[in-house]
Amino acid sequence: MAESPAEERRGGPAAPQLRLDELLEGLQAQVAQVRATRDRVHTLLDAVLAIGSDLDLDVVLRRITESAVAVVDAEYGALGVLGEEGRIKQFITVGVDEETIKTIGHYPEGEGILGLLIREPEPLRLADLGTHPESVGFPEGHPPMTTFLGTPVRVRDRVFGNLYLTDKRGGAQFDDEDEAVLRTLAAAAGVAIDNARLYEGTRRRERWLAASSELTRSLLSGTDPDQVLHQVATTVRSLAGADLVTMAVPIDDGDELVIEAADGEGAERVRGLVLPATTLAAKVHRSNERITSKALSQEPQGGAGSAAHVELGPGFLLPLVGREHARAVLQVANLPGGEEFSDAAMTMISGFADQAALALEIAEHRREADHLLVLTDRDRIARDLHDLAIQRLFASGLTLNSVLGRISDRPEAAERIQRVVDDLDDTIKTVRTTIYALRERDRSEGRAGLRAKLLSETDQAAEALGFSPALRMTGLLDTGVPAGHADHLLAVLRETLSNAARHAHATVVEVTAETDGSRLRLRVSDNGRGIDPAVTRRSGLDNLRRRATDLGGTLTLTPNEPTGTVVEWTVPLPAAEADA
Structure with a gap:
């Protein structure tokens, strides 16, 4: 049946209205999508x-x-x-x-x-x-x-x-x-x-350049090279972010080195440690080539070196090369689990090490020139004393001797002149002794120092002990210890090592020799049987004690933990005297 006109009017607009709603919803969805995209773009830009x-x-x-x-x-x-x-x-x-x-x-x-x-x-x-x-x-x-x-x-x-x-x-x-x-x-x-x-690379280079300039300035201004080595170790550790940095220098012309400076974790345990020829540092010193390792403490080093005393992870060793040979060996390391050093960091540190080696060489040439000037001055003084002072004193003595014969009738005056002649003879002897001492001092400048003698003593003791004692040396042992004190210290070390070999039956012996400028200290510890209280005759220990008291020092013996003995021999050093 056909719909009426009224019904047609009521139902006609429904379909267009629905389509309009759909279009509006679609438009709103697109607007929302555009806004979301805009917000995301803004978020991305931010x-x-x-x-x-x-x-x-x-x-x-x-x-x-x-x-x-x-x-x-x-x-x-x-x-x-x-x-x-x-x-x-x-x-x-x-x-x-x-x-x-x-x-x-x-x-x-x-x-x-x-x-x-x-x-x-x-x-x-x-x-x-x-x-x-x-x-x-x-x-x-x-x-x-x-x-x-x-x-x-x-x-x-x-x-x-x-x-x-x-x-x-x-x-x-x-x-x-x-x-x-x-x-x-x-x-x-x-x-x-x-x-x-x-x-970051630019800032790092600026810091290294500033450190190099400061190092060169310190050396050329007369700062002691030992202090400069400590400065190098501290600077490298700070700029490289390392856990431990050490500087080892050769002992005389041998294959052994000694850690002269250390900074970081375990620095006190390795400072002054003597490094045998089997260590990585000694190999770097001989080859002048860098060695890199992911685990330094796992490297074969003959049971020695700083990595045997402090557990170390990734690190590297490089030489401070002068014109002819390596002047020192720098070790930069992190603890186990630490990050490995990048090639860029190693290259930067290597450049700083080369700069440090050059500065050390320049400083050494300067010291040699100053030393030569001192020796030349001593030779001039000795020559002047011999050619002028002694000749004049001798001539004065001869003149007074000729006067003695003329006043034989005046015994009191003759006696006084004779005393003057005897004083002149004594003065001539004193001047000649001074001349000999000046020239003998010049000849002895190239002789082995206390460090080399300590190393020689421990090497000789290794034959009796069956192993090499661990040796640490700290301070200006070669230049800051008088010959008499050095002789006493070597005698004490010789006797102590002999006791450890003959009586203690130790398997580990550690020797520490150090000076801070005001005192000299020797410490020898072992893990042997200790001192038997039933033994009352101890002439060797009495000798050690007398060597300490003669110099105003002390000798102490204490038990080592868990077994063994610790011998400490400490004496004061005389005030430094200026060179003539």
């Missing part, structure tokens, strides 16, 4: 500005990770920085609290999905991490994660690291737009990282 607004590399890396989480609306995010061998050396996380990080333990090294992105540096998007064939699961305490989005961060066409994002908020999946935005952010991050690294 992120790019944030990561490019600082030049501190650590700050930049943290901001990159935080920005990546924000632009894709992820729950968790991380940036894994790759080392030189393609393993993760730094892991910056966002969304995981500190307690959880401590529970998880060591950050990942590059296995599973993280390793896949390292081996194949292309964007990777997964709906479920656990279902991927490369997945290896999570460690205990790790928060559960499902969706995944990752992309590499390249710096000048080289992969610097990877961005890892998980669990998009709201339970949604990461989509193509998320991937495109993250790739854009990664490109901007590469530029920011490159700028930060260039800035």
